[in-house]
Each structure stands twice: as C-alpha cells, then as structure tokens.
Amino acid sequence: MFGRRNRSVTGDTRDLERRVAALEEAVQDNRALNVRVAELTDVVTELLLPVAARDEERLAELLEKYRGDFS
Secondary structure (H helix, E strand, O other): OHHHHHHHHHHHHHHHHHHHHHHHHHHHHHHHHHHHHHHHHHHHHHHHOOHHHOOHHHHHHHHHHHHHHOO
8 A cells, every 4th residue: 555655656756847847947938038028128118219319329239139139
C-alpha cells in the first residue's frame, strides 16, 4: 500500500516539475511581451506629440530600434 503511494507521489512530483517549468517559460515570454508593449507605447507617445514638442532624434532612435527588431 505505501509503495504504491510513493510511486504516485514521485509521478506527481515529476508532473509538478514539468508544470512549473512550463509556467516559468510562460512568465519569461510574458515579460518579453511586456517589454515590447512598453517600447511600442514609447513610439506611439512620441508620434502623438505635437510636432513642436517632439524630440525628433529620440523618435528616430525609437523607430529604428522598433523596425530593427522585426527585420
């Protein structure tokens, strides 16, 4: 009876380790996505500013970085 329970616990532990690994990978993917959203928000914010208030140099840097990430 106890031997059977130990095998089940071991199997459950392996399953739990796999699930935790999958969740950690999902967290990393989510963090990368959040960084991309923040970068895109910076670009959109610069584009929405009136022309007189824009930092054209910063805008050019942001757009270059954003475009470079997709090429």
